[in-house]
Amino acid sequence: xxxxxxxxxxxxxxxxxxxxxxxxxxxxxxxxxxxxxxxxxxxxxxxxxxxxxxxxxxxxxxxxxxxxxxxxxxxxxxxxxxxxxxxxxxxxxxxxxxxxxxxxxxxxxxxxxxxxxxxxxxxxxxxxxxxxxxxxxxxxxxxxxxxxxxxxxxxxxxxxxxxxxxxxxxxxxxxxxxxxxxxxxxxxxxxxxxxxxxxxxxxxxxxxxxxxxxxxxxxxxxxxxxxxxxxxxxxxxxxxxxxxxxxxxxxxxxxxxxxx
Amino acid sequence: xxxxxxxxxxxxxxxxxxxxxxxxxxxxxxxxxxxxxxxxxxxxxxxxxxxxxxxxxxxxxxxxxxxxxxxxxxxxxxxxxxxxxxxxxxxxxxxxxxxxxxxxxxxxxxxxxxxxxxxxxxxxxxxxxxxxxxxxxxxxxxxxxxxxxxxxxxxxxxxxxxxxxxxxxxxxxxxxxxxxxxxxxxxxxxxxxxxxxxxxxxxxxxxxxxxxxxxxxxxxxxxxxxxxxxxxxxxxxxxxxxxxxxxxxxxxxxxxxxxxxxxxxxxxxxxxxxxxxxxxxxxxxxxxxxxxxxxxxxxxxxxxxxxxxxxxxxxxxxxxxxxxxxxxxxxxxxxxxxxxxxxxxxxxxxxxxxxxxxxxxxxxxxxxxxxxxxxxxxxxxxxxxxxxxxxxxxxxxxxxxxxxxxxxxxxxxxxxxxxxxxxxxxxxxxxxxxxxxxxxxxxxxxxxxxxxxxxx
Numbered sequence: 001x002x003x004x005x006x007x008x009x010x011x012x013x014x015x016x017x018x019x020x021x022x023x024x025x026x027x028x029x030x031x032x033x034x035x036x037x038x039x040x041x042x043x044x045x046x047x048x049x050x051x052x053x054x055x056x057x058x059x060x061x062x063x064x065x066x067x068x069x070x071x072x073x074x075x076x077x078x079x080x081x082x083x084x085x086x087x088x089x090x091x092x093x094x095x096x097x098x099x100x101x102x103x104x105x106x107x108x109x110x111x112x113x114x115x116x117x118x119x120x121x122x123x124x125x126x127x128x129x130x131x132x133x134x135x136x137x138x139x140x141x142x143x144x145x146x147x148x149x150x151x152x153x154x155x156x157x158x159x160x161x162x163x164x165x166x167x168x169x170x171x172x173x174x175x176x177x178x179x180x181x182x183x184x185x186x187x188x189x190x191x192x193x194x195x196x197x198x199x200x201x202x203x204x205x206x207x208x209x210x211x212x213x214x215x216x217x218x219x220x221x222x223x224x225x226x227x228x229x230x231x232x233x234x235x236x237x238x239x240x241x242x243x244x245x246x247x248x249x250x251x252x253x254x255x256x257x258x259x260x
Numbered sequence: 261x262x263x264x265x266x267x268x269x270x271x272x273x274x275x276x277x278x279x280x281x282x283x284x285x286x287x288x289x290x291x292x293x294x295x296x297x298x299x300x301x302x303x304x305x306x307x308x309x310x311x312x313x314x315x316x317x318x319x320x321x322x323x324x325x326x327x328x329x330x331x332x333x334x335x336x337x338x339x340x341x342x343x344x345x346x347x348x349x350x351x352x353x354x355x356x357x358x359x360x361x362x363x364x365x366x367x368x369x370x371x372x373x374x375x376x377x378x379x380x381x382x383x384x385x386x387x388x389x390x391x392x393x394x395x396x397x398x399x400x401x402x403x404x405x406x407x408x409x410x411x412x413x414x415x416x417x418x419x420x421x422x423x424x425x426x427x428x429x430x431x432x433x434x435x436x437x438x439x440x441x442x443x444x445x446x447x448x449x450x451x452x453x454x455x456x457x458x459x460x461x462x463x464x465x466x467x468x469x470x471x472x473x474x475x476x477x478x479x480x481x482x483x484x485x486x487x488x489x490x491x492x493x494x495x496x497x498x499x500x501x502x503x504x505x506x507x508x509x510x511x512x513x514x515x516x517x518x519x520x521x522x523x524x525x526x527x528x529x530x531x532x533x534x535x536x537x538x539x540x541x542x543x544x545x546x547x548x549x550x551x552x553x554x555x556x557x558x559x560x561x562x563x564x565x566x567x568x569x570x571x572x573x574x575x576x577x578x579x580x581x582x583x584x585x586x587x588x589x590x591x592x593x594x595x596x597x598x599x600x601x602x603x604x605x606x607x608x609x610x611x612x613x614x615x616x617x618x619x620x621x622x623x624x625x626x627x628x629x630x631x632x633x634x635x636x637x638x639x640x641x642x643x644x645x646x647x648x649x650x651x652x653x654x655x656x657x658x659x660x661x662x663x664x665x666x667x668x669x670x671x672x673x674x675x676x677x678x679x680x681x682x683x684x685x686x687x688x689x690x691x692x693x694x695x696x697x698x699x700x701x702x703x704x705x706x707x708x709x710x711x712x713x714x715x716x
Contacts, residue, residue, distance in 0.1 A: 236464075236487070
């Protein structure tokens with residue numbers, strides 16, 4: 001409505017009222033109302049702070065992204081936003097990087113009281129990365145030897161390949177050929193060991209026979225013998241230290257280890 | 261220790277062979293031993309605190325020499341002479357009562373205090389210590405107390421100097437004991453060394469020590485496994501086996517400079533168990549160059565080596581006799597390892613042991629007639645004991661009897677003592693004993709200690 005039309009309507013209303021009054025006989029005027037009690041000159045009540053705006057945009061982010069908090073407050077003496085921002089100006093905006101879903105609370109304090117408002121930023125986990133590419137086909141040399149090649153055992157004071165050692169070494173031969181093919185740069189140490197009973201000196205010679213006998217047997221089965229390196233440990237490195245035949249048998253062996 | 265000598269006179273040599281023979285021990289440590297009285301020496305002033313060390317060292321050296329029967333201290337007279345002037349010859353008897361023998365009149369300490377019962381000594385060592393300036397001065401005498409007077413009794417009268425300390429007291433005690441031992445034809449072990457293998461640092465290294473177990477010092481630092489040490493007869497070189505190169509091979513070091521000397525190992529999976537010829541001009545060793553570990557002899561730098569055994573068996577531990585000419589060694593050619601003897605070129609090899617058990621670790625006596633070795637004869641496999649054998653007659657005797665495993669016996673330069681390894685106290689340790697099996701002493705305690713050799 002324009003202000004011209006507004007003023008015309010007011011004039012018309014006044015005119016109509018005056019006209020109506022002129023038509024009626026004037027009655028005695030009523031007594032005036034008692035005077036209104038003199039209003040106390042109280043100050044106007046202080047206003048409560050008004051939070052005109054408190055928003056988070058966007059309200060949902062992925063972890064690592066940011067959101068913007070915007071706020072506008074009037075009639076406040078102190079404005080805080082928790083968590084993270086603390087005391088702030090009455091109006092403003094800030095960028096936040098919440099790592100988890102966070103509800104921000106704006107608290108406005110003023111002489112007329114407090115006012116609060118909240119705004120939430122919903123944080124969603126980013127989608128997982130793609131699984132790592134499958135490892136290249138490099139198997140562990142030491143592990144291959146440990147899992148696929150068994151010790152060959154010997155009789156006391158003997159370096160002959162017994163029947164059970166013959167079976168073991170025949171199985172070993174296939175594994176050793178495959179392993180040496182897969183690891184063309186590697187050599188394999190064939191360790192000769194003895195039990196604790198013979199003399200240390202004689203056992204060094206006996207252990208040498210055991211390692212060499214095992215190597216020669218494997219060579220006959222087609223294992224590349226130049227990549228099998230015998231070394232005698234005599235009774236220097238027992239794998240079992242008890243004094244009984246079970247333990248001694250464990251020590252009378254040819255063992256296959258990664259080469260030097 | 262009284263031992264009966266088996267009567268073998270007239271017995272056929274064949275019957276005598278391989279029979280236990282206790283006379284072998286008599287040969288080495290037997291004979292009538294002088295009875296030696298060694299009262300405690302006293303010290304004046306600052307020497308006094310060190311006298312207990314002195315007395316213990318002197319007594320131990322003399323007792324362990326095995327040359328003497330030590331007179332019991334509890335029988336000693338109360339008046340102990342400290343110097344020749346303390347002796348007072350008794351006066352001749354003035355009058356003899358009827359029916360009683362004339363008794364000399366005692367004036368003070370006298371030779372007969374020691375020669376007659378209850379002491380019954382043939383010899384007396386006495387003296388005292390004092391300080392002079394910053395030195396400990398030990399005055400020591402050795403008397404033959406069977407003599408009629410002091411001047412004819414004196415065999416040794418000497419002063420020994422050392423620092424005023426426990427170490428000084430030990431030094432003068434060792435020197436005085438060495439003079440006494442020499443007086444009776446013995447050889448002091450004072451300046452000899454025992455080399456051995458110890459794992460106390462975490463890896464097996466060569467160590468050395470004095471014959472009483474003192475001054476234990478690390479010689480090698482290869483942080484690998486060292487084993488089978490051998491020292492040249494003149495004590496200037498040590499050869500041993502080591503895994504420092506990965507596979508077992510021989511290294512040689514000078515004992516004078518400590519430096520490594522050149523030795524070229526053959527291209528074999530194992531080269532080990534070195535032994536010098538007595539003149540130090542050749543080195544024998546065992547090598548798998550041709551297959552089984554066989555014996556070789558060559559120059560000490562590894563050049564011009566020749567194979568001297570031709571068997572399909574393990575041949576090891578070559579030990580050349582002290583005067584040269586013979587090698588004792590260990591071979592598996594007839595079954596279990598046994599001790600053999602042959603000429604320097606490998607000719608006329610003969611088995612010395614019976615074939616029973618395992619026989620191993622032969623070591624020549626300095627006289628070239630006896631060997632000591634380890635044998636499991638009469639025991640479970642691996643339960644070695646120390647034996648002696650006369651290589652000409654092949655008669656043997658046994659020195660240990662199942663007190664743990666007793667291996668690697670090696671003669672001392674004096675020909676009366678043996679160093680060996682035994683696990684009788686737990687782990688393997690180095691022990692010494694007199695060659696009759698007495699005076700057994702443990703020299704090492706730290707870690708496991710094996711393969712002793714006794715060098716000049």
